Amino acid sequence: MTLPLPDPMLPMRFRVVERFDEQPGVASLALVPVEDAMPLFRPGQFNMLYAFGIGEAAISISGDPHEHGWMVHTIREVGAVSRALARIHPGGMLGLRGPFGAHWPLRRQSGRHLLFVAGGLGLAPLRPAILQALREKTRYASLTLVCGARAPEQMLYRDEVDGWARQPGMDVLRIVDHANAGWTGRVGVVTTLLGAALGPHDPESVSAFVCGPEIMMRFTARDLAIAGVPGGRIWLSLERNMKCAIGRCGRCQWGPDFLCRDGPVLPYDRVARRLAIKEL
Amino acid sequence: MTRIEIEALLADHPDFHQFTAAERARLAAWAREERYPAGTTIFNEEDPADTVFLLLEGDVAVQNALPGGPPVIIETLHTGDMLGWAWLVPPFRRMSDAIAQTDVRAVGLDAAGVRALCNAHPEMGYRLFQNWLPHLVQRFRSQRLQILDVYSERSR
Ligand SMILES: Cc1cc2nc3c(=O)[nH]c(=O)nc-3n(C[C@H](O)[C@H](O)[C@H](O)COP(=O)(O)OP(=O)(O)OC[C@H]3O[C@@H](n4cnc5c(N)ncnc54)[C@H](O)[C@@H]3O)c2cc1C
Numbered sequence: 001m002t003l004p005l006p007d008p009m010l011p012m013r014f015r016v017v018e019r020f021d022e023q024p025g026v027a028s029l030a031l032v033p034v035e036d037a038m039p040l041f042r043p044g045q046f047n048m049l050y051a052f053g054i055g056e057a058a059i060s061i062s063g064d065p066h067e068h069g070w071m072v073h074t075i076r077e078v079g080a081v082s083r084a085l086a087r088i089h090p091g092g093m094l095g096l097r098g099p100f101g102a103h104w105p106l107r108r109q110s111g112r113h114l115l116f117v118a119g120g121l122g123l124a125p126l127r128p129a130i131l132q133a134l135r136e137k138t139r140y141a142s143l144t145l146v147c148g149a150r151a152p153e154q155m156l157y158r159d160e161v162d163g164w165a166r167q168p169g170m171d172v173l174r175i176v177d178h179a180n181a182g183w184t185g186r187v188g189v190v191t192t193l194l195g196a197a198l199g200p201h202d203p204e205s206v207s208a209f210v211c212g213p214e215i216m217m218r219f220t221a222r223d224l225a226i227a228g229v230p231g232g233r234i235w236l237s238l239e240r241n242m243k244c245a246i247g248r249c250g251r252c253q254w255g256p257d258f259l260c261r262d263g264p265v266l267p268y269d270r271v272a273r274r275l276a277i278k279e280l
Numbered sequence: 281m282t283r284i285e286i287e288a289l290l291a292d293h294p295d296f297h298q299f300t301a302a303e304r305a306r307l308a309a310w311a312r313e314e315r316y317p318a319g320t321t322i323f324n325e326e327d328p329a330d331t332v333f334l335l336l337e338g339d340v341a342v343q344n345a346l347p348g349g350p351p352v353i354i355e356t357l358h359t360g361d362m363l364g365w366a367w368l369v370p371p372f373r374r375m376s377d378a379i380a381q382t383d384v385r386a387v388g389l390d391a392a393g394v395r396a397l398c399n400a401h402p403e404m405g406y407r408l409f410q411n412w413l414p415h416l417v418q419r420f421r422s423q424r425l426q427i428l429d430v431y432s433e434r435s436r
C-alpha cells in the first residue's frame with residue numbers, strides 16, 4: 001500500500017522549540033512537526049513558512065541536513081511576514097510547506113576544490129552545504145569559505161564560523177564592508193578575497209557556491225569566471241517573491257525559469273546574461 | 281636592506297618583474313626598507329604624500345576620521361598590495377590615515393624621485409602606470425560595491 005503524498009499546498013503545523021537571536025532583527029528558529037514526520041531536505045532548499053493570519057514567505061533551510069530532530073531557519077525581519085515569523089518564541093506555532101527547489105549539487109563535485117562565498121544572510125542557505133561538506137571532507141580536494149558582512153557585529157553565526165576556521169582542511173577568509181578604527185580584521189568587499197581563496201588551485205578544478213545579495217553574487221561570479229572557474233561550476237541562489245512554490249502560479253518567474261522549481265540554485269552559465277538585465 | 285636586496289625583491293614582485301634590470305636599479309635607488317610596529321601610524325590625512333609603499337608583510341588599515349565619532353576603516357591592505365595613491369596626483373597630500381594593524385614591513389619608494397624617473401624615462405613611466413592602474417581599478421570597484429551597501433535591509 002502506498003501512502004498518499006501530502007498536499008504541497010497544505011501547510012504542516014510546526015512548533016518552535018528554540019529561538020536564537022543572531023543579531024538585531026535576525027533570529028534562527030528550531031522547529032519540530034506537531035503531527036507530521038520530519039521532512040528530509042537537501043542543502044540549498046527552502047520552505048514556505050506561514051505566520052498564521054499574516055502570510056507566507058520563502059525561507060531557506062539553514063540547519064544541518066543530518067540533524068533529524070528539528071529544522072532550522074534563519075529569518076531577517078524585512079516586512080510583516082518575516083517580522084511575525086522571527087518573533088515567534090519557543091512554544092509558538094507556524095505553518096510549513098516543502099522543502100522545495102533545486103539544491104547545491106555538492107555530491108557531484110567529488111575530488112574538486114569547493115569554494116563557498118557567502119555575503120550577509122547568504123551564509124544561511126549555504127550552512128547546510130558547508131556542514132555536509134565538512135562531514136564528508138575526504139570526498140573533496142579542499143574546502144574554503146569566504147564570508148562577507150556589513151560590519152563585524154553583523155557577521156552571521158560568528159562563533160560557529162570561528163569553529164570551522166579551526167577545523168583542519170577548511171580555510172575561512174572573512175571581510176567586512178565597514179569597521180571602526182581598532183578592528184584588526186579585513187575591510188573591503190568579498191571579491192577582494194577571491195584571489196587569495198582560489199590561491200594555488202587550478203581554477204578549472206574549483207566548484208563555487210555563492211549566496212548573498214544579488215549584486216554581490218553577480219560581481220563574485222563574474223570575477224570567478226574571469227579567473228578561470230568554469231561558468232557551469234559556479235552556482236548561485238536566486239530569490240524572487242514566491243507564492244505557490246510548486247511551479248504553478250508563475251509568481252517567481254525569472255526569464256525562462258520558475259525559481260521555486262528550477263531554482264533557487266542555478267548555474268552561472270545559465271543566468272549570467274539575465275543577471276545583467278535591468279529591472280528583471 | 282641593501283639596494284641589491286631591494287632590486288631582487290622588485291624582480292620577484294608581480295608588478296615589477298617585467299621591468300628591465302636597469303629600470304629596477306633606477307627604482308631601487310629611490311627605495312628604502314620601512315618598518316612599522318602594530319598600532320603605529322604610517323601616515324595621516326593631509327600629510328605630504330612623499331612615499332609610496334609596497335607591502336612586504338603585514339596588514340594596514342586605511343581610515344578616515346568622522347566628526348563626532350571614531351574613525352572608520354575604509355579598506356585594509358595586505359602583503360603584496362601598494363599603499364598610497366595621492367603621490368600620483370597634485371597636490372600630493374594624503375587623503376586618509378594609514379595605521380599598521382600588525383607589524384608591517386614595506387619598501388618605501390620616494391614619490392618625487394619616482395615621478396622624476398617617470399618623466400625622464402617615459403617608457404618606464406608608462407609601464408609603471410600600466411601596472412599601477414589595475415590596483416587602483418580593483419580598489420575603485422571594491423569601493424563602488426561598498427557604497428551600494430549591498431547587505432543593508434533595503435537591498436536583496
Ligand atoms: C528561495 C528563497 C529563500 C529565501 N530565504 C530566506 C531566508 O533564509 N531568510 C530570510 O530572512 N529571507 C529569505 N528569503 C526572503 C523572504 O522570502 C522575503 O524577504 C519575503 O519577502 C519576506 O516577506 P515579508 O512579508 O516579511 O516582507 P515583504 O512585505 O515581502 O517585503 C518587505 C520589504 O522588504 C523588501 N524585501 C523583500 N525581500 C527582501 C530580501 N530578500 N532582502 C531584502 N529586502 C527584501 C521588500 O522589497 C519590501 O520593501 C528567501 C526568499 C526566497 C525566494
Ligand code: FES
Nearest residue numbers: 243245249250260
Ligand atoms: S511561486 Fe508559483 S510558480 Fe514559483
